Amino acid sequence: MKKTYLxxxxxxxxxxxxxxxxxxxxxxxWTQPAVFKADEPVSWYFDVTGTALExxxxxxxxxxxxxxxxxxxxWNNSSDFAALTHVEGNIWRFDLIPTEYxxxxxxxxxxxxxxxxxxxxxxxxxxxxxxQTPPNDIRLYDLSAIKGTALIDYYPKNFTVDRPLxxxxxxxxxxxxxxxxxxxxxxxxxxxxxxxxxVNNWNIIVENNAANLSKTLLDSxxxxxxxxxxxxxxxxxxxxxxxxxxxNIVFADDAWTYEGKALNCSDFLIExxxxxxEPIPSLIFFPQKISRKDILCILRQKxxxxxxxxxxRITAGTIEIAGSFEGNxxxxxxxxxxxxxxKDATTLxxxxxxxxxxxxxxxxxxxxxxxxxx
Amino acid sequence: xxxxxxxxxxxxxxxxxxxxxxxxxxxxxTAPVTLYEKIKGVWTLTSLRQIDEIAKVNAVKPDExxxxxxxxxxxxxxxxxxxxxxMPTTYEVQGNxxxxxxxxxxWELDKPFTRADGNASKILLYSDQAxxxxxxxxxxxxxxxxxxxxxxxxxxxxxxxxxxxxxxKCKPAN
Numbered sequence: 001m002k003k004t005y006l007x008x009x010x011x012x013x014x015x016x017x018x019x020x021x022x023x024x025x026x027x028x029x030w031t032q033p034a035v036f037k038a039d040e041p042v043s044w045y046f047d048v049t050g051t052a053l054e055x056x057x058x059x060x061x062x063x064x065x066x067x068x069x070x071x072x073x074x075w076n077n078s079s080d081f082a083a084l085t086h087v088e089g090n091i092w093r094f095d096l097i098p099t100e101y102x103x104x105x106x107x108x109x110x111x112x113x114x115x116x117x118x119x120x121x122x123x124x125x126x127x128x129x130x131x132q133t134p135p136n137d138i139r140l141y142d143l144s145a146i147k148g149t150a151l152i153d154y155y156p157k158n159f160t161v162d163r164p165l166x167x168x169x170x171x172x173x174x175x176x177x178x179x180x181x182x183x184x185x186x187x188x189x190x191x192x193x194x195x196x197x198x199v200n201n202w203n204i205i206v207e208n209n210a211a212n213l214s215k216t217l218l219d220s221x222x223x224x225x226x227x228x229x230x231x232x233x234x235x236x237x238x239x240x241x242x243x244x245x246x247x248n249i250v251f252a253d254d255a256w257t258y259e260g261k262a263l264n265c266s267d268f269l270i271e272x273x274x275x276x277x278e279p280i281p282s283l284i285f286f287p288q289k290i291s292r293k294d295i296l297c298i299l300r301q302k303x304x305x306x307x308x309x310x311x312x313r314i315t316a317g318t319i320e321i322a323g324s325f326e327g328n329x330x331x332x333x334x335x336x337x338x339x340x341x342x343k344d345a346t347t348l349x350x351x352x353x354x355x356x357x358x359x360x361x362x363x364x365x366x367x368x369x370x371x372x373x374x
Numbered sequence: 375x376x377x378x379x380x381x382x383x384x385x386x387x388x389x390x391x392x393x394x395x396x397x398x399x400x401x402x403x404t405a406p407v408t409l410y411e412k413i414k415g416v417w418t419l420t421s422l423r424q425i426d427e428i429a430k431v432n433a434v435k436p437d438e439x440x441x442x443x444x445x446x447x448x449x450x451x452x453x454x455x456x457x458x459x460x461m462p463t464t465y466e467v468q469g470n471x472x473x474x475x476x477x478x479x480x481w482e483l484d485k486p487f488t489r490a491d492g493n494a495s496k497i498l499l500y501s502d503q504a505x506x507x508x509x510x511x512x513x514x515x516x517x518x519x520x521x522x523x524x525x526x527x528x529x530x531x532x533x534x535x536x537x538x539x540x541x542x543k544c545k546p547a548n
Contacts, residue, residue, distance in 0.1 A: 284436065286424075286429075286436060287424065287425075287426035287427075287428065287537060287538040288426055288434075289532055290538070291530060293474070293530070295424060295441060295444070295445070295474075297439050335444050335445070337444075337472045339473060339474060340445075340472045371532045371537060373530065373531075374533075
C-alpha cells in the first residue's frame with residue numbers, strides 16, 4: 001500500500017513539476033530604453049509566443065524573486081501591482097522603476113530573476129534569468145563600460161532596426177576643434193548634447209538642426225555620459241526592406257559650438273551586427289551598341305536596399321532627354337526613344353548619360369558612342 | 375482458242391489508242407502563286423522584340439527586350455500595297471510608334487517566290503518609285519500560311535556586323 005502511494009506521489013510531483021516549471025521559454029525580451037539605470041523608469045517587453053501564456057486573455061503577472069520578492073506569498077493570487085500591460089498579440093509590457101518596485105538601493109540591483117504567470121499560478125513561463133542558455137534575461141548595462149577612456153558604446157550589441165537601441169557617448173573623451181587644433185573633452189562643456197546622424201554612410205540623415213532639437217537631444221546620465229534612445233526604423237524612417245549596414249554620428253550641442261567626434265576627428269561609425277553582404281548592383285545598357293535610330297533601354301539590377309528610384313538625363317548635342325526608371329529594387333528599367341528624339345541630329349557621334357538615384361547619388365556619368373549607320 | 379486471244383488483244387489495243395488520243399481539258403494557263411499574294415495587305419503588330427545581336431553571339435544576358443507596349447508600338451500597322459497584277463506598289467506605316475524604318479515609300483521582294491536555297495526572302499523598301507534608293511531591308515522570318523502571321527526582322531549593322539535587330543510579328547488587320 002505504501003509502495004503504491006509512493007508511486008502515485010512521484011507521478012503527481014512529476015505532473016506538477018512539468019506543468020509549473022516547463023511551460024516554455026519566453027520568445028523575446030527587450031527593454032525601453034535598452035540601457036537603463038536602476039533608479040529610472042523602464043519598460044520591460046515580453047513576447048510570450050510559444051509559452052503556456054500564449055493567447056492569454058485574463059492577464060499576465062510578474063513573479064520575481066531577485067533582487068527582492070515584491071509579491072511574496074501571493075502565488076495563487078497575484079497582486080494588481082504585478083500585472084503586465086497588454087501591448088499587442090502576445091507582447092506584454094511591465095513598467096517599473098527597479099529600485100522602487102523591488103524596494104532596494106540602486107547598488108543592490110545587479111540582476112533580475114523572475115518569470116511570468118497567470119493570476120492563480122496555473123500557467124507560467126520559464127524563468128528570465130542571467131543563467132539561461134542561451135541568454136534570456138533583462139540585463140542591466142554596466143555604465144563603467146562607457147567611463148574611463150571610452151568614447152562611445154551602444155547596447156544591445158546585436159541590435160535590430162525595430163527594437164530599442166541605446167547609444168552612449170562620453171563627452172569627456174570626444175574630439176573637437178577639428179578645423180584648428182583638435183582637443184579632447186570640449187563637448188563636456190556643452191549645456192546639451194545632440195546627435196547629428198545617418199545610416200548607411202549618411203544615406204539617410206537626421207540633422208542636428210533647429211527643427212530636430214527634441215528628436216536629436218541625448219539624455220544626460222551624469223559625469224559627462226550622454227545617452228540616445230531610439231528605434232532605428234522609426235528614427236530614420238526606414239522602409240521595411242531597408243538593409244542597415246552602419247550608423248554614422250557626429251555629436252554637438254544645439255548651436256554646434258561644441259562638437260564631439262571620434263578619434264582623428266572622424267565620424268563615429270557603428271557597424272550593424274552581421275550586416276548582410278549586399279549583392280553588387282549591375283548597370284546594363286541594352287543593346288550593347290546603339291545608333292541614333294535605336295531604342296535604348298537602361299537596366300539597373302540588384303539595387304541597394306535604400307534605392308527607391310532612379311532618374312536619367314541624356315544629352316545629345318543640344319538635345320536633352322530626361323525621365324525616370326520603372327521597376328523595383330531587383331530591377332529598374334528605362335527605355336528611351338532615340339529614334340524620335342534624335343531624328344534630325346544627323347551628325348551626332350555620341351550621347352552623354354547621367355543616372356542618379358533617389359538620394360542624389362550619381363550612378364553613372366558617361367559617354368556612349370553612336371554607331372554610324374551606312 | 376489462240377484465235378480468240380489475238381482478237382481480244384487487238385480490241386484492247388484500239389481502246390488504248392482511242393483513250394490516248396483524247397484531248398484533256400486541263401484549264402487555261404495560270405501564273406504561279408507569288409509571295410506577294412501572301413503578304414499583301416494591312417498587318418498590325420502583335421509583338422516587337424529587340425534583339426542584341428552582340429549579346430546573343432556572346433551568350434550574354436539580357437539579349438532580348440520586348441518593346442510591344444513601349445512608345446505606342448502596339449499602334450504599329452503596315453500596309454503592303456499591290457496593283458491589279460499583284461505587283462508591289464507603295465507601303466505605309468500607320469500608328470504613332472517611333473520610325474524604326476521609313477514610314478512610307480515603295481516596296482518589292484528580292485525574290486517573289488519561296489527560295490529553294492532555304493534563305494529568307496527580303497522586303498526591300500525604297501524611297502523612290504523607280505526603286506533605286508534603298509532605305510531599309512526587312513527579312514521575312516515567317517510567311518502567312520495556315521496561321522496568318524507575318525514576321526519580319528529589321529537588322530542594323532555596325533559596318534558589316536549586325537549589332538541589333540527588331541523582330542516585328544504581325545497579324546492581318548481584318
